[in-house]
Amino acid sequence: MEGTDPVNKKLAAALSSGAVLVLTLTGCGGSKDNKELDAWAKKVCDLVPAQNKKITAAYDAITKAAEDTESTPAELQKADSQAFQDLSDGYKARATVIRDAGAPPGAEDGAKKLQDAVTQLTALSVSYSGMKTQVDGLDTKDQAKFASGLKDVSAEMKKVEAQRQTALAALKELESGDTKQALAEQSGCKPVTASAGASASATDS
Numbered sequence: 682m683e684g685t686d687p688v689n690k691k692l693a694a695a696l697s698s699g700a701v702l703v704l705t706l707t708g709c710g711g712s713k714d715n716k717e718l719d720a721w722a723k724k725v726c727d728l729v730p731a732q733n734k735k736i737t738a739a740y741d742a743i744t745k746a747a748e749d750t751e752s753t754p755a756e757l758q759k760a761d762s763q764a765f766q767d768l769s770d771g772y773k774a775r776a777t778v779i780r781d782a783g784a785p786p787g788a789e790d791g792a793k794k795l796q797d798a799v800t801q802l803t804a805l806s807v808s809y810s811g812m813k814t815q816v817d818g819l820d821t822k823d824q825a826k827f828a829s830g831l832k833d834v835s836a837e838m839k840k841v842e843a844q845r846q847t848a849l850a851a852l853k854e855l856e857s858g859d860t861k862q863a864l865a866e867q868s869g870c871k872p873v874t875a876s877a878g879a880s881a882s883a884t885d886s
């Protein structure tokens with residue numbers, strides 16, 4: 682697939698460097714005796730593994746498609762389209778879980794931090810949905826046009842990566858202080874060995 686391969690590898694690099702927003706947990710001490718906060722953390726963390734698996738798999742699928750030099754434009758389009766859909770769904774689910782859990786009990790400015798995180802994750806989901814639409818519109822029958830379209834997708838990915846960083850920052854704010862400690866004690870939010878497309882975080886995906 683001469684012409685499209687270098688461009689798609691740039692796209693994959695942009696995605697894999699993005700990694701997954703998983704909850705930025707790195708070994709913390711125990712939380713204070715706060716049963717309400719612990720219950721909130723459990724509600725959030727019970728669903729983290731499934732969400733992170735979906736998001737990580739999507740990043741990996743794009744990277745794999747980019748490295749497959751034998752794939753046709755149509756096959757590449759299909760793989761990227763599905764991956765962007767999964768990323769959109771994954772971040773939307775993360776926003777929903779956090780929104781439904783409500784503000785962390787006792788957290789300073791908890792309601793505002795919660796709203797900020799939900800807003801940023803929802804916007805990120807919408808952006809990935811837009812990227813799916815962009816990929817779906819590529820002309821797979823004309824290799825030159827397809828390669829040109831991939832360049833546009835790669836450029837858009839850089840913008841989405843900046844947006845992902847903003848979402849990550851909002852999540853870090855939400856999980857600061859006692860909230861971070863409570864989350865770290867939950868098995869679902871404990872850091873795991875990150876894949877090439879994942880970051881070492883717990884609400885990071």
